[in-house]
Amino acid sequence: MKKIVFSAVLLSAATISFSQNIDKIINAKEAERIERVLASDEMRGRRTFSPEIDKAADFIAAEFKAAGLETWKGSGSYLQKFAFIATKQISLSATLDGKAIDAKNVAVSTTQAEVKVTPSSGYEVASIAAGANFNVEYSKLIQSGKNMIIYLDPSFSNIFTRVSSSFRRAAFKKDNNVVVILDSKPATDFLIEAKFETTEQPLANVVGVLPGKSKKDEYVIFSGHYDHIGVGKPVNGDSIYNGANDDAAGTTAVMLLAKYFKAVKNNERTIVFAAFTGEEVGMFGSTYFSKQFDPAKVVAMFNLEMIGTESKWGKNSAYITGYDKTDMGTILQKNLEGTEFKFYPDPYTEQQLFYRSDNATLARLGVPAHTISTSKMDVEPHYHKVSDHVETLDMNNMAMVIKSIALSARSIISGKDTPSRVKTEDLR
Template sequence: MRKIFSLLFAAGICPGAFAQIAGDVININEVSRIEKTLSADDMEGRAVFSAGIGKAAAFIADEFRKAGLQTPPKGDGYLQTFTVLKPKYLGGSATVNGKAFDEKNVVVITGEPDFSINEKSGYEIVRIGKGTQLFADAFGIVSSGKNKLVLVDTSFSKNFQRLTYFKRELLEAKSNTVFLLADEVPSTFEIRAKHEITKSTLSNVVGILPGKSKKDEFVIFSGHYDHLGIGKPLNGDSIYNGANDDAAGTTAVVMLAKYFKALNNNERTIIFAAFTAEETGGFGSRYFSMQFEPAKVKAMFNIEMIGTESKWGTNSAYITGYEKSDMGKILEKNLQGSVFKFFPDPYPDQQLFYRSDNATLARLGVPAHTISTSKMDSEKFYHTADDEFETLDMKNMTEIIKAIALSSTSIVAGTDTPSRVDTNALR
């Protein structure tokens, strides 16, 4: 206990103040109110482009307003709204080395209605080689913001057309990606594609708590508030409420905003973000990442599915990508002497580090990790209509939110700075 007292004093927090404020602000009644509202049937599963997700965004924004957070620059109040493009492919053609190239072996990711390039267009040529992770590599390339011609090894021929997944929705951008199922670098090529482009808007919900002495150093607490919407009925229920995934993480973000505002001693600026479209391509976090200089973001606590007990029981959680920075060690140090325990991700084969919004910031070098309690090898309600409020352990979820608050103490205070993620080591 002596260690935790020393830590809190060093951060300018009296241990009694932490316990009192954490207990007063992060209480089970308030946590339950927010969680129950976000996962209610009238939110319609919070699918992107639905009335339900708009209702959820308005609720989160109002909670940020009541907490006393500032609005982000260039935002519509607390809403960080951006344009998403939906391209409908109308047709195209391709020639490679002077010969017609099968249209089925070309996938063009663009927001341009009339797209045309050749070998003189200045596109960077990159490869996705045999034995690599096709979709993980493709995601990184499409998200790079650069014009690229991608040669996909022919060993991926069975899965090649699945790359059209990246065409379902696009961020409005000036970059394009062309995938060719080919092993050799072409000496000449000409690729044309026509699309009908429909524009829609999505919104993150963002609130800011300025730092006292290090205003230009940012700490992010995030979770995604979108889910799957309404699907096929199962036992008479067709609403995928997403109580754990990820109304739980969004609830934590709101509660942490209230907690840090009440504490009112953060040296670094804290950004609280509820992301949209995590379930459909990570567009919310991708747009968000473009609004800040990555070097100024000192840490990101992404919170995902904390509504059930972890494999270690109550008061415990895990950190994805634990080995990719020393942030996990800092969080563990901050929890010493408390009842809380954080562990490295016990499900490395599931690649959870790359499956949530933290990955977008991590690819920019930010020490960005997800904190979760979900038993991903046996989470029976994951992505089902049964992921409802009644299945959650609200007492433990409340304690996990307190644990996240405590674990972040020295980072928010500016006395600890996690090491950066080596982007060259990411897949």
Template sequence: MKKISLFFALMLSFLAQAQYQISENEVTRIETELASDAMEGRGMFTPGIERASTFIENEFKRIGLTYYKELPTYRQDFLIKGKKANNVIGIIPGKSKPNEYVIFSGHYDHLGMKTSGKDTIFNGANDDASGITAVITLAEYFKKKNDNERTLIFVAFTGEETGGYGSSFFSNAINADQVVAMFNIEMIGTESKWGRNSAYITGFERSDFGTILQKNLVGSGFNFYQDPYPQEQLFYRSDNARLAALGVPAHTISTSKMDVEPNYHKVSDEVNTLDMNNMTEIIKSIAISSQSIISGDATPSRVPKMKN
């Protein structure tokens, strides 16, 4: 009887884990839609970026995310030089620490279209449909897992390519003291300089965020490294920068080889250039590495505030 009980216990454990697995098929589905020609490069103030926003909103609705604060929808509307724009935000309320926030983010805007040429669409598959794909799949993973003690906020920012407008608006509207950590995800569709099963964290040395993540990955074969491109100043060049300047341990996770990435900001940045299997493993590793932070067992040290 003991052996049978143990067998059923193991089966139940396996089935529970299977409920919230991150699959390559799902990652590919989301990535392919976001980087499709129908999105027309997701340029600001275009029908393409409106379609991208609607797609993300529908994914958040399908997953069952809650609206952010008092917003009536998943859209956080604001103006950029008099023109309407919006972030897309959904949350999973925390069970015991609802006023402590962990953010998972990326940007869904890109460069739009050229006026001439054989290929006119900047599909932005890696930059940053890959990051938004991660945000959506992580949202579904944690929603099904349903054990987060801290509130999880999933944000698709707009306006990153034109000056970080979306993340600036969001950061000004949230109490930075309540944000425990920010996982900003930017360009994870290609192998890092160390090969597969690896990524780097910008500003690694500015807090113990990366050390906590790596501790949670011991034995997994996946490694987070320090940013190997310090001359590029990446820590303050993505959507993590606004909250990092306010003292939040807000870091960007990336694999982009900034010195030799062949499709960066080119019309050739398409889905067929990405390693979907490796990208899926990176998303899984982000999910695993964040566990002690979302459970409230670990709290990253604050980043020194930027002086005015």
């Protein structure tokens, strides 16, 4: 196997200092130790909201503590707890201008047990007409945070079905309600009543902090998601989706990087290590996490996803999603001069991977946030299958990828380099 060359001839003294003892901390043996816990059958696929994902969180927290990380904002716990509200509709009725309408043509988004809307309720009323750009118009209305009734032209009936379905998902507790009605003509008189059974569902990210020195108010984030998809129908007698590569591999990397950077102790910027929950069901964890920061103070985000196998280019390589959206990839590769490791632009752009992992939540806020991966997404044989076991991973290559990420990040955590920002207006 090819290895990174850490020689005095090729690398500067600063690089040698940065890479000292890296093999003692980041190695195949340690990676496998962590993987065999997170991807064990006892974790039963680490499904969001399951008891087993809590066990995984406790394990990660213990690793952060052993590494000597601080807790987020001195909270005293590595668990960044939050809750989602699950709603089950019990009843729904609607009358527009004295005429009862089919409840199937009305959708209500709320986290409250009861909703009653009349003209005196103060709801803003809006319409999306036939031929309009639904995504643009709808996003603008939803992001206002107001109590709102949106009349949707019947030509959008297929989209209405998707909207209605999305309203049934668990959501962060919110103060406003949104009513969407499949009708082109807004009513002057109306009565909409709905009742829901609400359940609070606790969740937790696992977050550890390594405070910076001269630039402690500037943040660099290393992240991965520790949830997976749980247990399903048996395939050849196996029903557990262990998720060794997706994304126990990325979470393992976060833990090993935490231990390494703590040992090196040369970060001028504050480093935040985050293991997210709920990625597989809607990026719940990273969405909550992103709300805890002033995005302008987040200098870079390294999101690590499925790095346990060789990339399409073989060993000593990985790809970066959204490579052209900032100059972060260029900075990382510059820091790897004198090594045999290479970062490539995402070769699977048609799959929109930049938007499908936890980096997207911060990228939408302008943060240079990218996912690093090695997964061959066009021919990945174990993706979201019960066969995603530790035995399918190349631990030596995975350790090399993690070490290369550590080396590539050095000028960013030292404060020397600052990646360009994501232009949010260019995102879909």
